Amino acid sequence: MRKQPKNNIAPDAIKAWRITASIFMVILWLIIIAGIVVSVIFHFPIIYSGIGAVIGLVCIYVFVFLIPKLRYKRWRYEIFEQEIYIQHGILIVTRTIIPMIRVQHVDTEQGPILKKYNLATVSISTAATTHEIPALLEEDASQLRDRISTLARVDEDDV
CATH class of the missing domain: 1.10.287 (Helix Hairpins)
Structure with missing residues (x-):
């Protein structure tokens, strides 16, 4: 594993x-x-x-x-050139790998509670579903959104 x-x-x-x-x-x-x-x-x-x-x-x-x-404690993520790796869950730990080639668009979301702590959620959409990386610092969320967008665009151009 x-x-x-x-x-x-x-x-x-x-x-x-x-x-x-x-x-x-x-x-x-x-x-x-x-x-x-x-x-x-x-x-x-x-x-x-x-x-x-x-x-x-x-x-x-x-x-x-x-x-x-x-x-x-369980929420973790990592961005690679070819994929996004997300882990979350309390009793049942889910590990998700999202190929960059499947990413359609990436958003940042921020409600009033997250805004109070300068946090934002990165939302990654594919054709089948939407995945989220919650509660990142605003600056980190913006950088992550831009990086995923860039990597996903590069992958699409290579295909």
Whole structure:
């Protein structure tokens, strides 16, 4: 098996992913609180509310604290002249090789949370699918986008 790719994404990815997860957890807790209110109004057993609250606390730990660290540790990439090598996953590690000849276009994307930390995502499109390298520093993302675009163009001209 091939060695894992060398390059890591930006360490601030953990912060950005935690903020995103926190937003989803706020929504989950609003649903849990609504469930508690409904159970009090309609006199349902309080045990269901307690179970919902415990599940909510476990979700906060898993999705806000545990998963972002694990995602960061596993996300790696490397750019070669003939291919792009991406590794990601938490329980199941996926290693993807994208031939440069298949690359149709490359974009950088940046939402408000990534912008706060000066991060951007590089999106690589082929005919079949789109692959992403998330949470790179803005400057690195721009350079990577330009490099992939140049390498993909050179490969197309050779064919």
